[in-house]
Amino acid sequence: MHSRKIELMMEIAPQTSSLQAVSTALNPRAVAILGASDDLLKWGGSMLNLLRKFHWNGSIYPVNPRAETVQGLKSYPSVSAIGQPVDVALIAVPQERTEAAFEDCAAAGVKIILMVTSQFAESGPEGAALQERLLGIAARAGMRIIGPNCMGYFHSHASMNLLNSQALMRNEVLVKGEIALISQSGALAGAMLSRAYDLGTGFSICVSLGNQADLEVCDFLEYAIDDANSKVIALYVEGIKDGARFVALLRRARTAGKPVLIVKAGRTALGQKAVQSHTASLAGEFRVFEAAVMAAGAVLVDDFLELIAQAAAWTRLPAPSGPQVAVLSGSGGGGAVASDLVGEARLQAAALGPDTVQRLLPLMPEAGARLPFDLGAIPGPMRANDPKWLRKVLDTMLTDPQVGAGLFLMTTMPEMVQAANTIVEVNRENSKPVTFVNAAGSAGAEAGARLKAAGLVNFANIKEALGYLRNRLAWEAHSPAISAPEDAPARTAVEHVAASWAPGLITEHDTKRLLAAAGIPVTQGEVARSEDDAVRIARTIGYPVVMKLVSAQISHKSDVGGVVLGVADDASVRRHFHALQQAAGQVPGAVFEGALVQQQARADAEVLIGTKWDAQFGPMLMIGMGGTLVELLEDTALLPAGADAQAVRQAIQGLRLFPLLNGYRGKPRADLDALVNLAQRFGRMAVQLGARLPECEANPVMVHGDQIVVADARAVYAITP
Numbered sequence: 001m002h003s004r005k006i007e008l009m010m011e012i013a014p015q016t017s018s019l020q021a022v023s024t025a026l027n028p029r030a031v032a033i034l035g036a037s038d039d040l041l042k043w044g045g046s047m048l049n050l051l052r053k054f055h056w057n058g059s060i061y062p063v064n065p066r067a068e069t070v071q072g073l074k075s076y077p078s079v080s081a082i083g084q085p086v087d088v089a090l091i092a093v094p095q096e097r098t099e100a101a102f103e104d105c106a107a108a109g110v111k112i113i114l115m116v117t118s119q120f121a122e123s124g125p126e127g128a129a130l131q132e133r134l135l136g137i138a139a140r141a142g143m144r145i146i147g148p149n150c151m152g153y154f155h156s157h158a159s160m161n162l163l164n165s166q167a168l169m170r171n172e173v174l175v176k177g178e179i180a181l182i183s184q185s186g187a188l189a190g191a192m193l194s195r196a197y198d199l200g201t202g203f204s205i206c207v208s209l210g211n212q213a214d215l216e217v218c219d220f221l222e223y224a225i226d227d228a229n230s231k232v233i234a235l236y237v238e239g240i241k242d243g244a245r246f247v248a249l250l251r252r253a254r255t256a257g258k259p260v261l262i263v264k265a266g267r268t269a270l271g272q273k274a275v276q277s278h279t280a281s282l283a284g285e286f287r288v289f290e291a292a293v294m295a296a297g298a299v300l301v302d303d304f305l306e307l308i309a310q311a312a313a314w315t316r317l318p319a320p321s322g323p324q325v326a327v328l329s330g331s332g333g334g335g336a337v338a339s340d341l342v343g344e345a346r347l348q349a350a351a352l353g354p355d356t357v358q359r360l361l362p363l364m365p366e367a368g369a370r371l372p373f374d375l376g377a378i379p380g381p382m383r384a385n386d387p388k389w390l391r392k393v394l395d396t397m398l399t400d401p402q403v404g405a406g407l408f409l410m411t412t413m414p415e416m417v418q419a420a421n422t423i424v425e426v427n428r429e430n431s432k433p434v435t436f437v438n439a440a441g442s443a444g445a446e447a448g449a450r451l452k453a454a455g456l457v458n459f460a461n462i463k464e465a466l467g468y469l470r471n472r473l474a475w476e477a478h479s480p481a482i483s484a485p486e487d488a489p490a491r492t493a494v495e496h497v498a499a500s501w502a503p504g505l506i507t508e509h510d511t512k513r514l515l516a517a518a519g520i521p522v523t524q525g526e527v528a529r530s531e532d533d534a535v536r537i538a539r540t541i542g543y544p545v546v547m548k549l550v551s552a553q554i555s556h557k558s559d560v561g562g563v564v565l566g567v568a569d570d571a572s573v574r575r576h577f578h579a580l581q582q583a584a585g586q587v588p589g590a591v592f593e594g595a596l597v598q599q600q601a602r603a604d605a606e607v608l609i610g611t612k613w614d615a616q617f618g619p620m621l622m623i624g625m626g627g628t629l630v631e632l633l634e635d636t637a638l639l640p641a642g643a644d645a646q647a648v649r650q651a652i653q654g655l656r657l658f659p660l661l662n663g664y665r666g667k668p669r670a671d672l673d674a675l676v677n678l679a680q681r682f683g684r685m686a687v688q689l690g691a692r693l694p695e696c697e698a699n700p701v702m703v704h705g706d707q708i709v710v711a712d713a714r715a716v717y718a719i720t721p
Contacts, residue, residue, distance in 0.1 A: 014142055016111060018219040019226075021144035025112045025215075026155040026205060026223070028087035029058050031162070032079050032110070034101050035092035036062030036070040043116055044092040045071070047152065047164050054174040056160045061086065079108040088112045090152070090162055095119045095130070098148075102134050106141035113138065114162055115147030121211050122149055131213055138214065150210030151186025156202055157229050163206055165190035167197060177202030178231035179311045180224035182217055184209050184238045184265075192236070192308045200452035201312040204229040218245050221260070225253045233260045234311040236304055240289070243616030247296045251480070254297030259314055259475050261299045263307045264289055285614065291638040292617040295647065297478045299471045305460075310468045313457040317433040319476050320469050322404030324350035326397050327372035330413030334439065335372030338409050338462050345466040347473075356400040363393055373397075376413060390422045398432045405469050406434035409462065412443045420447035424454040435465035482644040484680055493517035494685055498692065498717070505552050506715040509596050515698065515710055518685040520678055522710045523702075525598025531574045537597040544568045546600045548712070549580040553590040555714055558628055560587055563712075565600065573597070601709050604667040605660040606700035609679050609710075611641055611686035613694045619686035623648070623679055625657045626699040633657070641683035648676045648683075661703060668705035675708055691720045 016024070031051065035044030048062060048071055061084070062070035065077040076082050079089055089110045091101050095117055105113055120131040131148065138145050146153065154161040154168075156176045161168060167190050168174070175197060183189040186208035196202060204227060207220050217237055224230045233253060240246045253260045267286040290300060301307045325342045327349065329335040339349045350371055352360075360369040363386075364378050373393070386392070397403055408423055410416060423436045436451060437459045438444045451458045459465040497514045506514075512522040524541055527550055528534035538545045549562030557563050561583045564576045577595050584592035608626030613619055621643060624636025637651035652658065652675065661670040678701070686693055696715040701708060 015139065016142060016144055018144070018215060019222055021112060021215060022219050022223040024087055025114070025144075025146060025153070026160070027158055028112070028160065030061065030084060030086050030088075031058060032061040032063050032076075032082060032086045032089045032105075032108075033092065034063045034079065034089060034104075036064045036067075036075065038067075038070055042092075043164060044090075046169070047090060047092060047116070047162060048073075050161050050164065050168055053168075054159045054161050056158070058160065059084065079104045079110060082108065086110045088114055088162070090114045090116065092116050095127075098130070098134060099137070102137040102143075106137055106143060109141075110143055113143055113145045113147075114150075114152055115145055115210075115213075116150060116152060116164065117147075118149040118210075120148045121213065131211070135213055145214035146207075147210040148213060151189060151208040153205065153207040154203075155205050157204060163189070163193075163208065165193055167194040171197065175202030176229075177204055178229065178315045179203050179308075180220075180227065180230035180233045181206045181236075181308075181311075182209065182220045182224065182233070183207065183236040184212070184217070185236055186210065188236055188304050192234070192304055195305050195308045196312065198452070199309065199312050199457055200455050201308075201315065201457075204231075212239075212241060216241050218242055218249055221246075221249050221253070225249065225256055225258060231258065232311045232314045233258055234307050235260060235262045236265070236307070237262060238265045240616060243292065243614070244618065247292050247617065250293055250296035250298045254478065255480070259299060259311075260297075261301050261307055261311050261314075261471070262293060263301050263304045287638050288612075288614045288617050288620055291620060292614075292640055295481065295640050295643065297475065297480075299475055301467065301471070306464050306467060309457055309459060309464055310471060313433075313435070313459075313468045314472065316456055317427055317435070317468075317472075318431050319433070320405035320473050321432050322402075323347045323470075323473055324402055324404040325466070325469060326350040326352075326400075326403045326406045327409065328375060328394075328397075328406060329372060329409040330375050330411040331409070332374040332377060334409045334411050335374055338407060338437075339372050341462050341466060342407075345463070345470050347466060347470055350400075350403045352397065352400050353402055356396060359396050360393065363389060363396070376411075387418075390419060391425060394422065394426045394434060395430070398426070398430050398434070403432065404473075405432055407437065407462070407465055407469075408434055409437045410440055410444055410447060412440045416440060416444050416447040417450055420450040424451065424456055427456060433469075435459055435468065437462055437465050479646070481642070481647060483642070484644060484684065487519060487681075487684065490517065490519045490681070490684075491688055494688055498689060501717045503717055503719050505555060506717050507550055507552055507593070508548065508557075508713055509550065511696065511713040511715040512710065514685070514696075514715065515682075515713060518681050520681050520685075520698075520710060521708060522713070523598045523601055525596050527594045528577065528597050529594045531577045534573045534577045534595055534597050535570045538567065538570070538573050541597065541599050544600050545573070546598050546711075547573065547576045547580060548596040548598070549584055550593040550596050551584050551587070551590045552593065554584065554587055557712075560584075598711075601702040601711050602704045602707070603700065603702035603711075604705070605657075605670065605703045607661075607675070607703055608636065608697065608699040609682050609701055610697035610699070611682055611693065611695070613686070613691050619683070619690065619693075621648075621679065621683045621686065622697075623651050623655075625655060625660065626701060630699060641686040643680075643683060645676050645680060648679050652676065652679075670703045671706035671708065674706060675703065678708060692718055694718050 037045035039045045121128040152163040327338045606627040610622045619641035621641045663669040698710040698713040
């Protein structure tokens with residue numbers, strides 16, 4: 001049996017590295033098309049036509065055993081019959097013929113297979129089994145696979161197109177661009193390609209990945225980071241195969257100065273179901289994905305068409321210098337609406353300084369020299385007498401240090417084309433951007449065409465333009481995480497406590513032992529097994545005390561009346577001990593282990609701090625406003641457990657109810673440094689224990705000025721291989 005295993009291993013050819021495979025796929029010297037046809041309505045026909053259309057200078061080999069020529073080219077009965085090296089084989093044959101096609105490619109020494117055929121892992125167990133057999137054939141031959149269930153890819157700077165898209169069929173040229181688009185959906189890739197062309201921009205590479213049976217998002221992302229032609233990277237993803245690698249590549253892209261913009265499908269339960277049926281991907285929990293990628297410096301965008309508009313703007317517009325947005329419009333109402341949306345986008349409506357107003361007075365009435373500018377209210381003669389009037393207004397406005405960017409909302413107004421020309425000039429010659437929103441519809445088509453010709457983004461609406469400004473500012477301000485120094489004694493103490501645990505739900509008392517070992521302050525307390533024990537412990541701590549039900553089967557004690565506050569004397573201790581015992585008896589399967597008697601802490605605000613292990617992205621840290629209303633409030637922030645102090649502080653300050661920690665109505669301000677330090681200790685503990693600590697939650701963490709203490713906690717422990 002051992003000798004047979006060695007024999008099988010010898011049969012497997014060395015596999016090409018992922019980066020080398022992607023480079024070969026995008027820069028092939030020879031392509032074979034299995035299923036090539038004269039019929040352009042068939043995949044093998046349309047893709048052969050599109051490969052030839054843009055004058056790629058490599059060798060093209062149609063493979064069709066029933067034809068001597070296809071589209072004027074010599075046809076071959078098999079890939080093996082070509083007799084020349086083939087870098088990429090496009091397989092566009094029915095599913096039932098794919099195994100034979102793979103065997104043919106393996107025998108011919110093909111390096112890369114592009115698999116557009118569908119009905120594999122995304123279609124159920126039988127399709128998944130066939131996909132696994134194809135992977136086995138490829139592995140033995142050292143071939144790499146793109147797809148299946150994809151629409152192909154192109155490399156514009158090599159004039160090489162293997163993407164089947166209506167957008168390309170209608171274009172005479174393969175537009176070269178600076179955006180690398182990597183998409184798990186082929187149809188959406190086509191829609192995004194069409195939007196890019198409408199905006200006057202193009203892609204460096206455009207890749208549809210489908211099922212990611214072999215080569216996947218990370219492989220093409222790595223290539224794009226190193227690609228000199230790719231200045232911005234746009235991703236449409238449904239599921240990530242390797243979360244750690246994905247995050248590491250996002251950090252590398254950020255260090256290289258290349259923004260990565262992401263649209264993630266599967267953000268809701270409904271979306272996750274749709275994703276699974278589409279590409280057999282596991283979408284994962286969106287909040288974890290969001291926290292992990294944003295911490296790595298990536299940008300999340302809601303909509304795939306907006307993704308392209310933002311990516312295009314990134315390649316053409318300067319960065320805003322600040323969050324203050326100056327609004328100009330051909331309509332007073334349009335300016336008012338835009339100003340409202342500025343605030344809702346978490347930006348600021350700019351206000352001009354007195355010096356700027358004075359410099360504007362020769363150009364407009366004093367009443368008009370205030371933001372938002374209503375261009376329709378400026379007397380016609382003032383504009384008509386100076387063809388450079390709008391340019392002077394914009395240049396003057398942008399010199400104001402309290403203006404970070406401009407937003408020009410073009411309504412149906414006179415001189416729309418001239419306004420568009422001016423916006424192009426201003427963006428070319430100023431260090432601050434002026435985004436252009438065409439609200440004039442078809443009436444503004446000529447103005448929009450002027451922007452397209454100049455390669456400047458014509459945003460579809462106000463929210464899209466503001467989304468770009470907000471995301472660009474966040475990306476420019478992002479700083480790499482700084483690792484906190486390790487606390488070696490705490491690390492040893494945490495391991496000692498964890499070693500004593502059995503897998504499963506950990507009681508509050510034992511969870512607090514772990515937290516205390518990690519250097520996290522917890523309320524003093526002890527588990528009482530009898531009424532007499534409870535009285536003794538209460539006297540030692542000092543009245544009033546808190547009493548809590550202890551049962552490994554009951555996680556949320558307050559839900560069953562298992563928490564009693566303000567217990568003030570011995571008689572009350574005995575009475576409540578008995579009541580807690582009865583409460584446990586009302587829960588099927590629950591075992592009463594005693595009552596936790598602990599000190600009662602004061603609080604001006606209650607905070608939740610917890611950790612969660614995610615199979616894709618590792619340990620995560622949650623911070624929020626706590627107490628019994630935590631689910632109702634939903635006021636929490638999620639970030640990687642290893643987040644630095646600055647990131648943790650920003651997360652806390654971003655909570656809606658942060659004012660409760662910041663001296664609301666005369667209450668003492670929380671010691672934010674101490675709270676940040678406590679949260680970081682949680683994070684370090686979660687990083688240390690990894691998958692052994694699936695969940696740990698402290699709620700409430702009682703905050704009273706500089707007195708911060710964990711009053712309740714729970715955890716789940718697991719034994720990992």
